[in-house]
Amino acid sequence: MEEGLLSSGLEKLIEDIIKESTAKAQEVRKQGLAGVEESIQRAKDEATREADQIARGTRTEASAVRNRLVSREKQRARLAYLAEKNRIVNEILDDVKARFRDFTQDKSSYRSYLVKTIARGLEGIPSENVRVALSKRDMERFKEARLLEDALAIARIKKELRFDSQPITTAGGVMLMSEDGKIRTDCTFEAKLRLLQPQLLAEISKTLFA
């Protein structure tokens, strides 16, 4: 009887030892794995943060890539458009030059223009004696045509005018100079074209493209 009691107490003791050791081993595993899981989670969070940073950078970079391509094309388009406008305006200016050359062929109209231009140009020369220079062709055409007399009559100024012996190179118009040549009024077609260029370009553009 006593032996039976002893044996069952022993069995209980052994069972307790095994239970306790199993519980301890489980606790060791549990704690160990908890630490491991925590490390993994920490590393995962950090990697995810880095990935988010890459994603944010990517969005900025992608937007820049797209904008760069679009801006470049817009700039190219703007330049092409301006170049075409410029080409057309230059064509018009060439037509203007041709029209002016035609105009100088019409002796009567051109003479009248020269008279008015000389009369107006005289205002810019304060000296008493004024030299009037024309192109070689105009000199031959108008030397004997009372050009200077008519200009003086229109200007209503008392001055001495004479043709300059040196012809100028121009498509048309005149150059007025004081006797000593120090004061000049350039009334040639080319000078007017230069002087009026901003207005001409604005007027042509307005008429063509407005």
Place this chain on the structure above:
Amino acid sequence: MKRIVEAEKGSERALQEAEREIAQTKKDLPNRIAGMRDKILKEATSQRERELVEAERAGAAEAEHIAMEAKKQVEGLSKTPEARRKQAVEKAIQLILS
């Protein structure tokens, strides 16, 4: 008594086994973390490449559209009516001769 000693020894072995397992898991941890990190960052990098390719494609498509519109506008300029050109020449001549 002998059985108690054996149970104690068994208990000790079980504990050591658990500690060994955990030690091995901890030893493998850096590689495991590196692998996981590598996977996450690789995915982010692949996504980045896909998005950049897509941005390039979308930008190129938009640029092509702009180029086509610009071509139409330039062609439109070239088709400026002759009457308007003549009018521009007349206005310019008037300015010069005035």
